[in-house]
Amino acid sequence: MIGRLNHVAIAVPDLTAAAAQYANTLGADVGPPQDEPDHGVTVVFITLPNTKIELLYPLGENSPIAGFLEKNPSGGIHHICYEVEDIAEAALRLTTEGARVLGDGTPKIGAHGKPVLFLHPKDFNGTLIELEEV
Amino acid sequence: MIGRLNHVAIAVPDLTAAAAQYANTLGADVGPPQDEPDHGVTVVFITLPNTKIELLYPLGENSPIAGFLEKNPSGGIHHICYEVEDIAEAALRLTTEGARVLGDGTPKIGAHGKPVLFLHPKDFNGTLIELEEV
Numbered sequence: 001m002i003g004r005l006n007h008v009a010i011a012v013p014d015l016t017a018a019a020a021q022y023a024n025t026l027g028a029d030v031g032p033p034q035d036e037p038d039h040g041v042t043v044v045f046i047t048l049p050n051t052k053i054e055l056l057y058p059l060g061e062n063s064p065i066a067g068f069l070e071k072n073p074s075g076g077i078h079h080i081c082y083e084v085e086d087i088a089e090a091a092l093r094l095t096t097e098g099a100r101v102l103g104d105g106t107p108k109i110g111a112h113g114k115p116v117l118f119l120h121p122k123d124f125n126g127t128l129i130e131l132e133e134v
Numbered sequence: 135m136i137g138r139l140n141h142v143a144i145a146v147p148d149l150t151a152a153a154a155q156y157a158n159t160l161g162a163d164v165g166p167p168q169d170e171p172d173h174g175v176t177v178v179f180i181t182l183p184n185t186k187i188e189l190l191y192p193l194g195e196n197s198p199i200a201g202f203l204e205k206n207p208s209g210g211i212h213h214i215c216y217e218v219e220d221i222a223e224a225a226l227r228l229t230t231e232g233a234r235v236l237g238d239g240t241p242k243i244g245a246h247g248k249p250v251l252f253l254h255p256k257d258f259n260g261t262l263i264e265l266e267e268v
Binding site: 004053074082 | 137142145147160182183185187206208211214216231255261
């Protein structure tokens with residue numbers, strides 16, 4: 001069912017510093033910051049030859065990563081995203097097997113404009129997993 | 135400098151259950167468990183179309199992931215690994231820019247039989263980064 005690893009998302013306490021570090025110290029291909037007000041984050045995309053890293057920084061009052069950064073002030077890996085061909089089929093299969101889909105259990109439109117869902121980290125080895133339909 | 139994302143390593147509290155979950159619930163291509171006694175882990179490789187997931191479980195008395203699982207009993211993402219062409223050049227560049235290489239600062243032979251080094255997570259947004267020469 002799961003396909004490519006679409007991205008690894010890393011929450012960072014200082015987006016400018018983290019972007020500069022990936023560009024200069026690690027020598028990666030780093031894009032400009034992009035505000036995603038509907039998702040409460042500012043994102044910097046790092047393009048690797050085979051996948052992406054997304055640096056996330058809180059935007060606005062109710063950012064979904066504010067609590068994570070409070071608990072992890074140095075930052076940390078927030079989630080990983082696997083691609084699926086059919087998100088509705090994935091949701092049905094997962095819930096049938098007892099996995100918990102976060103929120104009301106239905107896919108939403110994610111930061112890339114595609115349908116996504118998030119799986120409960122307690123059901124997946126402490127890892128927050130996003131599934132994105134591609 | 136950094137190239138492909140070689141793998142994402144996830145420490146898991148129950149390797150059999152985690153491997154079965156990736157194979158059955160997530161429908162991924164999951165290999166058999168492989169003991170790596172020199173590195174204190176048993177590993178299950180999950181092959182995605184563009185990269186790998188490595189499920190890690192402690193092996194032996196002084197496993198480097200035992201402490202991580204004590205702190206994170208449900209498991210969690212332990213590290214991510216970027217490929218580099220020249221690990222000695224990478225080590226020099228990183229230490230010159232003030233990043234800390236774990237251990238004595240020199241590359242070691244990693245679990246894939248290739249030279250690796252690990253960077254201090256406090257220097258990289260709370261993320262343990264492995265660099266592997268390919």
